[in-house]
Amino acid sequence: MRVTIAAIGRLKRGPERALIDDYLDRFTKSGRQLGLGPASVVDMDARKGGMAAEAELLLAKIPDGAVVVALDERGKLLTSPQFAETLGGWRDAGRRDCVCLIGGADGLDPALRDRADLVISFGKMVWPHMLARVMLAEQLYRAASILAGSPYHRE
Numbered sequence: 278m279r280v281t282i283a284a285i286g287r288l289k290r291g292p293e294r295a296l297i298d299d300y301l302d303r304f305t306k307s308g309r310q311l312g313l314g315p316a317s318v319v320d321m322d323a324r325k326g327g328m329a330a331e332a333e334l335l336l337a338k339i340p341d342g343a344v345v346v347a348l349d350e351r352g353k354l355l356t357s358p359q360f361a362e363t364l365g366g367w368r369d370a371g372r373r374d375c376v377c378l379i380g381g382a383d384g385l386d387p388a389l390r391d392r393a394d395l396v397i398s399f400g401k402m403v404w405p406h407m408l409a410r411v412m413l414a415e416q417l418y419r420a421a422s423i424l425a426g427s428p429y430h431r432e
């Protein structure tokens with residue numbers, strides 16, 4: 278199952294991007310034997326029209342039949358093993374694509390949250406989009422490690 282992080286806001290070269298690239302690379306490598314990956318990021322410029330205009334850009338990145346995960350502080354709090362199990366379940370159900378949506382300064386349009394198969398929260402605090410991306414990339418790698426039974430994740 279391919280995983281795409283679709284995010285509003287361009288991320289220039291820097292420490293956050295280096296971390297994201299590293300975690301997604303690790304996810305892609307560990308995911309190979311698990312039927313997960315590759316993982317990639319598509320980012321796009323914020324739109325003057327705000328959330329609704331940005332929703333159009335994000336919707337265009339969702340292939341037919343893809344699982345949609347929205348990141349939002351009002352979403353569901355999952356443990357890392359629960360996230361891993363959820364990804365594994367979609368893979369086992371034969372889903373070919375998973376697209377994870379990260380909003381811009383105004384957040385994600387409510388229509389996208391409604392469209393999502395799962396809305397995930399990284400806590401009630403609001404994080405800047407670049408940190409939300411880093412956390413998601415790390416959790417994807419952690420999920421692959423959990424599914425592979427590797428010792429990266431310890432409880």
Ligand SMILES: C[S@@+](CC[C@H](N)C(=O)[O-])C[C@H]1O[C@@H](n2cnc3c(N)ncnc32)[C@H](O)[C@@H]1O
Pocket residue numbers: 347348349350351378379380381382383384385397398399400401402403404405406409
């Ligand atoms: C700067 S935040 C959006 C701002 C916020 N919704 C608001 O209205 O002020 C940018 C994006 O990062 C992600 N994000 C930020 N905090 C998050 C959290 N606690 N859990 C999950 N995603 C988060 C969401 O995708 C959000 O749309």
